[in-house]
Amino acid sequence: MDRWWRFKVRGLDCQNEVRLIKEVLVPLIGDEQRLSFQPKHGFLDVDVDSGIGVEAVIEAVSTTGMIAELITADAFTEDKAEADSCSSCSGEPVPAQQTLPDRPDSVIFKIHGMDCGDEVAVLKREVGPVVGLGNLSFDLINGRMSVVGTSDAVHHAGILKAVERAGMRAELWKDGKNSAGAQGEQRRRRIQAALTIGSGVLVATGFAIHVRASGLAAVLHESLARETHPPLLAMLAYSLAILSAVRYVAPKAILAARRLRPDMNLLMIVAVAGALGIGQWFEAATVAFFFALALALEAWSLGRARRAVAALMDIAPDTARIRDAAGVEKDVPVADVAVGTQVIVPPGGKIPLDGRVVAGTSAVDQAPITGESVPVTVTHGATVFAGTINGMGAIEIVTTRPASDTTLARIVRMVGEAQSKRAPTEQWVERFARIYTPVVMLLALAVFLVPPLLLGGSWAAWFYQALVLLVIACPCALVISTPVSIVAGLTGAAKQGVLVKGGIHLEMPARITAIAMDKTGTLTLGRPKVVELVPLGGRDELELLAIAAAIEARSEHPIARAILDAAAGRGVDVVPAKAVTALPGKGVVGTIGGREAWVGSPGYLGERLGGARDDALTLQLHRIAVAGLTGIIVGEAASVVGLIAVGDAVRPEARQVVAQLHELGIAQIVMLTGDSRAPAQAIGRDTGIDEVHAELLPEQKVEAIERLVAQHGLVAMVGDGVNDAPAMARSGLGIAMGAIGSDAAIETADIALMQDDLSRLPWLIRHSRATLAVIRQNIGFSLAIKLVFAGLTLLGMASLWGAIAADVGASLLVVLNGMRLVGRGERVQ
Known part of the structure; x- marks a missing residue:
């Protein structure tokens, strides 16, 4: 009989999450037997005598992207044998203390030639009867097919033959070993x-x-x-x-x-x-x-x-500097670094693996993962992510994830998984073709055979009419109508600075009912800006800026650049300070005219004032924080010269764009950001956003998108960072802010606003609706012409020359109508 703490873990529902939680908790408690899981109910039980506290469990679990909550205030006692029985993803009992396998009967195939939803549909028809349709899943973006229950070689051979029948080629997928096929x-x-x-x-x-x-x-x-x-x-x-x-x-x-x-x-x-x-x-x-x-x-x-x-994986370094048990430092490949290893991250270096800081203080640029607009101060116990950039302080971390399962690696996987959930919409012409072609062929055969056989008509005359029907039924105008309109629409969008990656993505903006937007780099400019100057002690704003700019003159920190830009904008003559020293996590100290001056964070204020409390200054800092801004304190010796409020600058057009989207009938506009709640809510109020969801990790953004999809159907996600890529892929339409967007976000997105002009978003919706209208006009006109001549043919009144003229004329008219979209600009609403 053992005593346990029980936690409810949001996100714990299968064996993969069990594995992730073990990876972060076992290094802390040293013994896997002190953990018990019930994924079916989302329960995590931790032995009270494990030596780890409740808060430590909650913090460690949070590094996996899940949220743990203690649901028993007091330790409970439970029969260990009963507690260890739980259900895996498949619903079968699995011993909680064993390492749960990652579907050992699942085999992944690389499919060469699988480029769109049509090939997926064909593979389902051919491979489905061999392995069972429910055992198939597809990752279109990576060109992979996963099959459950294919452990024997005979079964593999059957799958390979089925893929060949579909007109494609398959080979077993092995990480890093498919280069020849690629x-x-x-x-x-x-x-x-x-x-x-x-x-x-x-x-x-x-x-x-x-x-x-x-x-x-x-x-x-x-x-x-x-x-x-x-x-x-x-x-x-x-x-x-x-x-x-x-x-x-x-x-x-x-x-x-x-x-x-x-x-x-x-x-x-x-x-x-x-x-x-x-x-x-x-x-x-x-x-x-x-x-x-x-x-x-x-x-x-x-x-x-x-x-x-x-x-994407190139964002993180290939090697890590570790310290072994003997205290010797050495560089090793990140793939060889075990969970719980101590890693040294030098100033300015990239963090190689997810981990927890155990020594040192620094500012880390976490924008690629969390979306934070300014570097975040990290100290002992803070969580850091692979691929983020360390500031000027050296830190040491203990790894909490292997290289194959870092937050960055999971982002890569989520992009593929989310993409595979998005079955491409089959265009109407393609669906129509399944009926149109055989019906026309049968109808032409009937026109040739029925009248002579049943009505005594002339074989030569009705053969001529059958030929007329085939000529007018030739689907040239119908086939051309959609691609010409799409190409013209894509060209027109490109002229307006909007890159659309394919026809299906050009049609989707007309149908979206909700839009999710990232904050940093999307609704904002993605860089800090001086918002307010609060001089104190009889100083003025220019003097405050001059002191701060002198201290920050040679710094490349984003906040320093914002202060220098503000000084330049006001014509302040900046004379760099002397003997400048950076205090990692605190501020910067220097000498101006023989007097010590400093720029620091609120946490550094107490140290400078010797523990004295200034209530008026505290109120000002609180006001700045409530407004969602970062407060920077500027001082000389033991006195405060003033405060500088820095924040992410809102795009000038953001509020107008949100209003236009509402006018276009977008039911809900939501902000999804990894930034702090206060600045997110402040910007949400300024821009008129309907809902604000802040402090989200990439997987939580995906969850938010899935909730929106359940509520509204087709949802668009607008973002710019690596952390936005999974949400873009999961949404019905991913839109990237182009120039400052990461390569991953742009390539994952379906549409890129190349000029970083958010006002192109409502224009895109109007352009998409105009394109759909032209496509419908072309299809309707093509079919109408064919129906008229089909009727005349059945009445024996059509001529071959008339059919030819109608066919060519229809083709020419749909091309000219579609080409109108090339010159479509803002003047066309």
């Missing part, structure tokens, strides 16, 4: 890009030859009357253009035809074949080129995202 995939992408470019060049060449041989008027006449064919050289160029464009499309179309599942690939092939059948060589080549271009751009965009996610 090189093969890159080679395929290069070939695809070269063929697409070649197709476009050949289309242009064929058209030039055609026009030169016959004249533009004659070419247009041929397009309408179809009385002659293009010159032989032009036909050759068009043929090569089509073959280049369909190199990676034809196999998928053949597979769709064999499986009797028509898709956009088959629709494109039918369109090209139909155009060739009626002698429209230029039209066939153009349709093939546009479709190949869309596929190449989609694959390129996903490849960029994959490389960016892999580059």
